[in-house]
Amino acid sequence: MQLLLLAFAVGLVSAHDHIDPSEVSGDWRTISVAADNFEKIDEDGPMRMYFRQLQCHEECRKLAGRFYAKANGQCREFNRVAVLDEEKGVYVAEYAGKNIFKIIAQKDDVLAFLNQNIDEEGKETNMILVVGKRDSLTEEEKQKLVKVAEEKGIPKENIRHVAETDTCPE
Structure with missing residues (x-):
């Protein structure tokens, strides 16, 4: 789950070399997802x-x-632990294959991850995951998400704002 958090462009935050645990630890909800392989993030997609x-x-x-x-x-709960590869500066976790990710933006109430998923068949999917302590992005943040997605080869039509589709338990 290579949630490679790339600096979510010029406005959410500047890229951090060091993650502030006090800002990362806590309750988060998925706001938006984007992927170059849309099937992975579609309504029942594993990512x-x-x-x-x-x-x-x-x-x-x-x-x-x-x-x-x-x-x-049907909602299914997962608990996963990602381990930092300090040499490469990315986290690695197992879920629906191998994921390599990085926090690319960190703001008080929003985190953005850049992730590369390599599924069991070896297919690579590049994606962006945005989580927050609120339900939506501002218009400016949405524009930045589109810009970053396009820079990463993810078409803007593959961006989904998914908070409203979250019907899973707390």
Whole structure:
């Protein structure tokens, strides 16, 4: 789940070399997802994750996440721990294959991740995941998301603002 958090462009935050655990740990909800392989983030796609919580451990060398994914309309809870590859500056976690990700933007109430998923068949999907402590992005943030997505080869029509589709338990 290479949620490679790329600096969510010029406005959410400047890229951090160091993640502030006090800003990352806590309750989060998925606001938006985007992917170059739309099937992965479609309504029942495995990478349409509805986050609930992130926790930094060991000075954020490990990042634990609790989230839901839907299959056939049914919510299923997952708990995964990503481990920081300090040499490469990315986290690596197993979920629907291998994920390599990075926080690309950090703001008080929004985090953006750039993720590369390599599924069991070896197919690569590049995606952006935005989580927040609110339900939506501002118009300016949406424009920045479009810009970053296009820079990463993700068509703007593959961006989904998914907070309203989150019917999973707390």
